[in-house]
Structure formats: structure tokens, C-alpha cells
Amino acid sequence: MKFYQSDVFGLIHKYNVPGPRYTSYPTALQLTDSFDKGLIDKDVSERQSVPRSISLYFHIPFCFSLCWYCGCTKIITKDQDRGDVYLDYLEKEMELRKVTLHPETDVHQIHFGGGTPTFLTPEQLRRLGKSIHSYFNIHPDAEFSVEIDPRRVGEDHILALKEIGCNRASLGVQDTNDDVQEAIRRIQPFEQTRFVADLLRKHDIKHINIDLIYGLPKQTLASFKKSIDDVLSLDPDRFAVYSYAHIPSIMPSQKLLNEADLPTSEEKLNLLVFAVDYLTRAGYNYIGMDHFAKESDELSIALKEGTLHRNFQGYSTRAELEMLGLGMSSISQNENLYAQNEKDLNNYYERLDSGKLPVKKVVELSEEDKIRKKVIMQIMCRGAIDYDRFLDETGLVFKEKFSAELERLKEPEADGLLSLMNNGFKITPAGRLFLRNIAMVFDEYLTQKRHKTAYSKTV
Numbered sequence: 001m002k003f004y005q006s007d008v009f010g011l012i013h014k015y016n017v018p019g020p021r022y023t024s025y026p027t028a029l030q031l032t033d034s035f036d037k038g039l040i041d042k043d044v045s046e047r048q049s050v051p052r053s054i055s056l057y058f059h060i061p062f063c064f065s066l067c068w069y070c071g072c073t074k075i076i077t078k079d080q081d082r083g084d085v086y087l088d089y090l091e092k093e094m095e096l097r098k099v100t101l102h103p104e105t106d107v108h109q110i111h112f113g114g115g116t117p118t119f120l121t122p123e124q125l126r127r128l129g130k131s132i133h134s135y136f137n138i139h140p141d142a143e144f145s146v147e148i149d150p151r152r153v154g155e156d157h158i159l160a161l162k163e164i165g166c167n168r169a170s171l172g173v174q175d176t177n178d179d180v181q182e183a184i185r186r187i188q189p190f191e192q193t194r195f196v197a198d199l200l201r202k203h204d205i206k207h208i209n210i211d212l213i214y215g216l217p218k219q220t221l222a223s224f225k226k227s228i229d230d231v232l233s234l235d236p237d238r239f240a241v242y243s244y245a246h247i248p249s250i251m252p253s254q255k256l257l258n259e260a261d262l263p264t265s266e267e268k269l270n271l272l273v274f275a276v277d278y279l280t281r282a283g284y285n286y287i288g289m290d291h292f293a294k295e296s297d298e299l300s301i302a303l304k305e306g307t308l309h310r311n312f313q314g315y316s317t318r319a320e321l322e323m324l325g326l327g328m329s330s331i332s333q334n335e336n337l338y339a340q341n342e343k344d345l346n347n348y349y350e351r352l353d354s355g356k357l358p359v360k361k362v363v364e365l366s367e368e369d370k371i372r373k374k375v376i377m378q379i380m381c382r383g384a385i386d387y388d389r390f391l392d393e394t395g396l397v398f399k400e401k402f403s404a405e406l407e408r409l410k411e412p413e414a415d416g417l418l419s420l421m422n423n424g425f426k427i428t429p430a431g432r433l434f435l436r437n438i439a440m441v442f443d444e445y446l447t448q449k450r451h452k453t454a455y456s457k458t459v
Ligand code: SF4
Pocket: 062, 063, 065, 066, 067, 070, 071, 072, 074, 114, 115, 116, 149
């Protein structure tokens, strides 16, 4: 089926409003530092009492140089000794976290994100891998993924990653054109990216994801086509094609970009429509939001089988694992509580020096949150709601509970984004571009004033 209808641009204009990405519900905006400290103790005793399946996220905040478009939590430095100090503290945190878990808790997924995980030297990566294996029980089939900056990675890094169990790599590319790279101050010859992809395959790290960004300065349809053609030649399993969110008031480094070089919103929408169409024609399934995967990839299979999940790292194939986030700014996530670590490196170190978990902010999920989370995640991951299933899972009649929301879905239905049926509703292929908009109908927090300015646009 062709992905788009001819009036897609009109729909994008209509629905392109600020909205959450729903890697969680409630979103990270609900995290607060004025929480009842007893909540953490209660949560720990629940985690300790039953073995669970978990996912570990490690935030490595350091980067060698600043990319001007960057919106991540990072620290720019060339001093790799800072990696050793950081690992000292990650080990302190792992020691504290380990005792918060039941001894038979298994790790099914590990992810290194940043910043730049490969800022760490091969020896530092080996040290981190060794520590993880000594503090946690790693399941033999665990997925272990690492974000790689191809600009400063050699064979030693790849060997170290292989040794510690890495089996999936995400290569940050963004754009392969010289003038775009110059405009964003991220100089990355494509041959270097190809070299790293070849090294990964040589050392049997077979699963490769590529990250691109649309909406960057100097990008045109022709130049973005070249970027996609370049990375298609690497035959990746998955693509993430992120929208560049220009919010210099929140991300001051973006003020360095020349705003006159940014594509207009019309041009940006053209880039998006082109990317979705081109990648789907090239054989990649549109998973949702900004993600594409080959037909044979686990994400495509999970989408088809209705087993796709979503967490703070995006889409995941692993059944809803509890997530334990380690390192500064990381977020942990379980069915009752989301908790974020200190975002400031010194505060993160100080908390660990005093022998305390470095948790700074928390949101506890109410029963209402849990019900709405179920609906929002099913929209984001399955693109459908089944009222019987909802009744089985919650004991509630969907049409009664969400009668006002169903009324509000009539407009997107008339626009062809979903089909309302007697026993549920289903997002149409065209509606998959607007998953966030449909999920927003069920978000109770969006009426709060601060939410109106906190999110990037939905498309
Ligand atoms: S885009 Fe990535 S590599 Fe560049 S500054 Fe941000 S986190 Fe670091």
C-alpha cells in the first residue's frame, strides 16, 4: 500500500503541533524533586522481594567536541582520564543498585548512550563491561547495544565492545554532505562511517542502526537523498530519522547555527515525506515515530505480532522490561515509579560519595496514569486499541471511560488517520505519521500550561 495520500502535506500542517514523544507516560516533565523520600524505600523493598527482568541503561556524558545542533545531556572535554573517574562512580552506583534488586533478577537488555559512549577508551570500555558482568546476572540472549560516534573509533574499540558482549551498534551519521557537516560542526567523512560499519561486521557485531536528522542547516531534498543513498549502501537493519528541533532558548549551543541556513518548515516537511517514502520503497517498514526497520528485523516482527514496546530509549522488542538507568541524568522506569538521577555531574558524584542513590526527581504513577499509559503505549506500539482486551486488562468499559476522548477522535477519523469500530479503533497507514497526535487525546497532563512550550512539534 502506498504510504501517503496526496493531501499528506495538508494533514501535516494541520497536525504539526508541539507534543510529547511518549517514550513514557506520564512524560519526563512530570518528574519532580519534591517527592516523598519514603517512595524510594518502598520501591526498593518491592524490587528486592521478587526477581524481575530488567534493562540497564548507562549514560556516558562526555564528548570530544560540540555538535552545534545537539540537544543531549553532555559534557565537552578532551580529557579521557575523566572517563576513569566516571567509571569509579558508575561502579559505586552499581554496587548500591545491586542490593536494591532481588538476587535472581536477570538483565535482558543493556544500552550505552550519551554523550558519546565511545569517548571511553577500549580499556575503559572493557572495565565497564567487566563491572556490569560482576554486579548483574546477564541473560545469555541479552541485547547489548551501544551508540557509536564513528569519528573517533578504531578497531580496538570495536574489539573491546565485542569482548564485553555488544551485539548491536547505532552509528550517529545525521547527514553525509560536507556543507551540512560544516554548518553543524560535525565533520564526518562518509568513508569513516563505512570503515566503522565494516569493522563492526568483521567482528561479528551484525546488527547496525543508522541515525539521521532532517531539518538541519543547508539540507535540501537532493542533499538528503544523497545522505540516505550513502547510508543505504551500508545495508543497516534499522534507521532512525529524527526531526531537528530548533529550540535555542532551551539549548543555547543551537544559537551558534546560522538560522538563515535552516530549511523552512515547508522544506522540512518535504524532507520528512521524502525520507518516509524513499525508505519504505527501499524495503524498510515504518515502525512509528522516527523508526524504520528491515522486514526481517526484530522490530518489524514485533510490530506485526503486536509485541512492540516503548521505553525511554524508544521502541523495543523486549517484553516490558523494567529499566534501571545508571549514570548522571539517567531515568529508571518501572510500573509504579520513574526516577531520574542527578543531572549535574558534581551532584551525582556527591550523592554517591555519601553512600546514597543519586536520585534527584521522581514521579509516582497513579492508577489513572497506569490506565492512560496502557492506552497511549498501545497506540504508539500497536497502532490499535481493542476494547475487549482493555476490559480484560482493566475491568473498565473503554467507551464509558473515554467517551469524551472518543468524541475528539472523530476529527482525525474524518481526516483518514484512524478507523473507529465497534470493538476498538485502528490507526491507518497514513495515520502512523500522527501517532503522537492520537496519543495526545488520552494525555491528561496536556492542559497544564508548562506543557504547551516544553515539546517539539509532532511531525
Ligand atoms: S550530538 Fe552527540 S556527539 Fe555531538 S555533542 Fe551531542 S551528544 Fe556529543
